[in-house]
Amino acid sequence: MSSPYLLELKTVQATTFKQVIDALKEILMDVNLEFDETGLKIVAMDTTHVVMVHLKLNADRFENYFCEKKLFVGINILKLHMLIKTISNGDILTLFVEKEDRNRLGIRIENTDKNIRTTYRLAMLDINALEYNIPPVDFQTIITMPSVDLQKIIRDMNNLADHIEICSVQNNIYFKCRGECVQQETILGAENNQNFNIVNTNNSQEIIQGIFSLKYLTMFTKCTNLNNVVEVYLKNSFPIILKYGVASLGEIKLCLAPQDA
Structure with a gap:
């Protein structure tokens, strides 16, 4: 029996995901979440083009991860943050896109101890998928x-x-x-x-x-x-690059162009 989902991922590290979005809401506005069989990726620049963000969360680090084919989900980071900011310890987060509802990102937050489950459906944005050619660099x-x-x-x-x-x-x-x-x-x-x-x-x-x-x-x-x-x-x-591990899910790299002396 085929899955009703184009995308479905579940993580018990819901607070970690919330912290990532909390950090990104200061930097980015409208972005593509890129999903494929390897995981979730965000590669984006801010509106001033002095900051680049590269986030990768690995598929095998989620409790469940299913992605039928490469999928771009355009969202407003601030609106996503508004929906998930209530996440607290012990919550489980599921993101999904249904085949019958391809233009909305499903966000489910549940807590089995409290026997509570909340589901949101966030309208997707149509954002051009830009390819950034990032050559390898030997940092000094x-x-x-x-x-x-x-x-x-x-x-x-x-x-x-x-x-x-x-x-x-x-x-x-x-x-x-x-x-x-x-x-x-x-x-x-x-x-x-x-x-x-x-x-x-x-x-x-x-x-x-x-x-x-x-x-x-x-x-x-x-x-x-x-x-x-x-x-x-x-x-x-x-540019200077700061790299943080995203708990055990993956990593985020934040790049900032230098100022003129």
């Missing part, structure tokens, strides 16, 4: 650090200035900002620090530096709750 510096530490640095500096300079010199990372009245510099060293690691792929003496918008980096750090660790990728004259 890769930093691994506690995500809460990066969030604190970014938050503190966002209260003082508009931009941050991030500089990698040997085994140290320098975070600097200059506001109207205050300058701040925070130095993180990899020596004798088990929670902080720097990999320099090229000449370790070379200075890797970039200036970035604190407003956008503050948005990026809303992903802090997804994982204890964040990876930061740096390369001169190149």
Whole structure:
């Protein structure tokens, strides 16, 4: 007997999915959720074209995952967030598209302990499916650090200035900002620090530096709750990338173009 669904996926990590959408609602508006046999993917740029988001949640990490063929589901992130923001611990989330109702995304939130189930049907948007050609890049510096530490640095500096300079010199990372009245510099060293690691792929003496918008980096750090660790990728004259694991479901990469010095 054939399935009544074009798409059906179920996860007990409903709060994790909510946290992802909560972070993305600050950055993206209307996006395509791309489903195929490998899982769920979002590849999108913000309206200013300075931010790119690459999210991949793997099919084999869901409790159930069925996708008959590649499917683009256009949605407004804010409207999706509005529907799922009530998700709490213990809830199970199911996303589905029925063959008889191809223009709406079904969203089911259930809690077996409370014996409650709520189903929404969100009208899809017709969004052009854009192909982004992203060439492989060798980053000069890769930093691994506690995500809460990066969030604190970014938050503190966002209260003082508009931009941050991030500089990698040997085994140290320098975070600097200059506001109207205050300058701040925070130095993180990899020596004798088990929670902080720097990999320099090229000449370790070379200075890797970039200036970035604190407003956008503050948005990026809303992903802090997804994982204890964040990876930061740096390369001169190149976007910075923050990569977070999405619990055990997959990963999200957030790219931000540098500011002119």
